[in-house]
Amino acid sequence: MGREERLPLLRQIEEERQAAVICYFTGDRENLGTRVAPDVIRVFYRHLLALGPRPRIDIFLYTRGGDVLTPWRLVNLLREFTPRLGVLVPFRAASAGTLLCLGADEIVMGRLGELGPIDPxxxxxxxxxxxxxxxxxxxxxxxxxxxxxxxxxxxxxxxxxxxxxxxxxxxxxxxxxxxxxxxxxxYALIRLLARKLLQMHLPPEEDDRVQEIIQNLTEKLNAHNHMISRREAVQDIKLQVVEPSERLEDLMWRLYLDYEDDLKIREPFNPALMLGPNEYSLAFNAAAGIVESVPCLDAFVFEGTITRENQPREGVPPVNVTFTYQGWRQLL
Structure with a gap:
């Protein structure tokens, strides 16, 4: 599918949630991935200006992690436009993605949804x-x-x-x-950020709960790649997690699958296979991340050229990849 097919899904999710939705999808395609990073802040600002202030805004999120300071800046920006922030997690929201979730009033996790420790x-x-x-x-x-x-x-x-x-x-x-x-x-920074994000929506009388959540997401989880399920997020971590309705769960998963397909997440980026048997040079353009809302669309794009070695040498790849551009590009 593409944007034309995604827009009805986005609008149906907005209707179901009674909230504006911004999708933030950082791809983890092998050899061509993206992560949460500060350069997404201005991209979000463009979408928020197009949407305008709203009573509720949801972030549809998929990420393996990234820069730990970006969620703090992003949540602050989002709260300039809405008093009520939600995060929709159909699948993965690890590390920096979990930090972003801490700043939300509620986290809507599907059955396959997973969070992760915030130990950088x-x-x-x-x-x-x-x-x-x-x-x-x-x-x-x-x-x-x-x-x-x-x-x-x-x-x-x-x-x-x-x-x-x-x-x-x-x-x-x-x-x-x-x-x-x-x-x-x-060590001090990650705990400070987590506390400040949680205090955005939890009252002072829940300070003990704030401290427990921080401990649960740091020293009490013994592996950085530990996958926190929806049940664990509620019962052990004590997060504000809600289950989606059957209809919303279906819409969230269908939207996730569309992004997965568009960004070719399950297909490794293999330049050698992209060249035809008689080709020695090929220009490529590949999207590896998306920020999308009803009025706007941005993609993180890699552009470059693939060239075949005329005389392959032992230990040297048979093809060379030269990147000429990588960054966010406004598509709509």
Missing amino acids: SVANAFNPEDPGNPAARLPVSVEDVMAYLALAREVAGLEGEGSIAAAFNRLVDRVHPLALGNVHRN
Whole structure:
């Protein structure tokens, strides 16, 4: 399908929810994916200006994650246009997507809907070198560092200041102190962002619940790729999750499948297969992310050329890919 077929689905979801809907779909196609990033803020602003202030706005969301600061800026922008914000989750809304959900008055999760932990991994020039590629740096998980120190105290039984200091010094021998400082800043940042997003719609008397949600989404989940189901989100995480009606669930899933098909999510981007047997060069244009509402459509586009090697060398790919453009493009 395409936009002409999607518009009736969008309008039916809006009617069912009595809310304006903006779809934010970051594709996770193999070799050609997109993530939540600051450049989407101006794209959203264009859609919001076209929609105008509304009593209710819903974000139809699919993402594997991305920049953790973007949800804070995005939720603040959305709340300039509406007092009531919802997020529709037909499938995945992980990491930064879960942070975005924390800023919503309600999260509408389908049966297949899943959220994720909000424990980021950080990378900077002081991180450890990647043994397989000395030019690259290994990301350091914020919660892994905290778990190491907890291991020293709780499992190894280290209690005295000297013992804890010795364990910390062993860590410093492996990880640059400035990298660890960055870990601590992000440890504090993710909790601050989560708290501020939740406090946008939860009253002060629910502060204990806010703290419990933050703990549940950080140190109490032991794997960054843990998939939080709808049942777990309600019973264990204590989030404001609602189940869609059968009709809304069907509409949400059909819309998801259309985006999945349009962005070829389940088909790896394989430049070698795109060239015909007698072709040596090919220009390509591929969408890898979408922001769509009834009045507007934007796509994150990759453009470039694929060229075949005349004399393939051992260890060198038989084709070269040169990107000439990547970014959001206004389509309507």
